[in-house]
Amino acid sequence: MLNRVETLKKDHERLRVLLHACDKASGMELRGLLRQLHDAFLLHQRAKEQLYDTVVATCREVQDSSTLTLLNVFRTNQRVMSNAVHGFFVHLDPDSERLRQRFRTVSEALRSLMDIEDKSVFPLCLRQHSRASSALTMDSQIFSRAGGR
């Protein structure tokens, strides 16, 4: 779990570097960078969905309903924004100046999304994983003690 979260955090660093490059880029350069950003974003999103799947499954297993509720809220918001961002990449504006102006909204949204994940979602996943591991370890100890009697 720790490794998966660390990998996602490194993705965020790479995405921030690309966003910064896009912020500074000119006309044709911007379109090329946006293609790179889209590819990196898609891979990152898939990895993040897998993380959510894993943590949600564990929450259900250990019946941690409060973490599950919170994770589902973050996941829903993340999906709404990610789908919208995906749409932006698929339908790039043919007008370069308008594309640059509108990209500012995208850039802000992606930065905001990553900040929320760094501050709240990833720590929540790690805390939940650690709690679930302890609970499962305790369960197996109880089970083996009971079986030994």
Added chain:
Amino acid sequence: MSTPLPTNLSLLDDRTRLSTFDSALLERTPDPELQALVLEASQVSGFPIALVSLVAHRIQFFRAQVGLPPDLASALATDRCTSFCQFVVASEQCLLIENATQEPDLPKDLVERYGIRAYAGFPLRVMGRTVGSFCVIDVKPGRLEGPVLRELKALAYKASARLDTLARQAPPALVLSESEQQAQRAWLAIAEAQPLLSLSEQFASGRLSFEDFQRGLGALAGLASTGSSSAF
């Protein structure tokens, strides 16, 4: 006595109207001029809430506001379908509601969630298109008299003029090709999803309680449900 609601809401989804919404209009940074106008509207009417509400594709976005509860002040938006302002845009006329609980045809969500009762809204126009409502709201029933309504109408004109100036800083093209329209819709979807992130940000940083976070999400439930199926 309240104004009858329009039955034809087709103007809300008019492509030309929606193409008016671009970054200058849906900017989240407060505009001091618009902010001063909503403050004045609240003082003039005695109603605690005053808004420059822009009725976009899926949300109503509060470009300026005074008096909103913490969750709405964070999100700066609710679903369009639950708004009263949609009727101002659809009819392109002023809408007066004295007691929302007595109006069976009004959406109930904001009445129940936030206790909204009285409402007076005036059309906001940008480049000749009705984009939203300049409105005052109270949580108790109320009626505004002629002189107050005239003052509010004058403030609405000023708000329209300010929005028009902002929009003309980067004027949208008058005729958009199919690919330009797709690009505009795609961008608008991001701008409209921002309120969900704002709520999450405020909650994550401890500035919004979990209860307020959930209430704000409830007011944007339509937005969340339509765009939440994974594309990845």
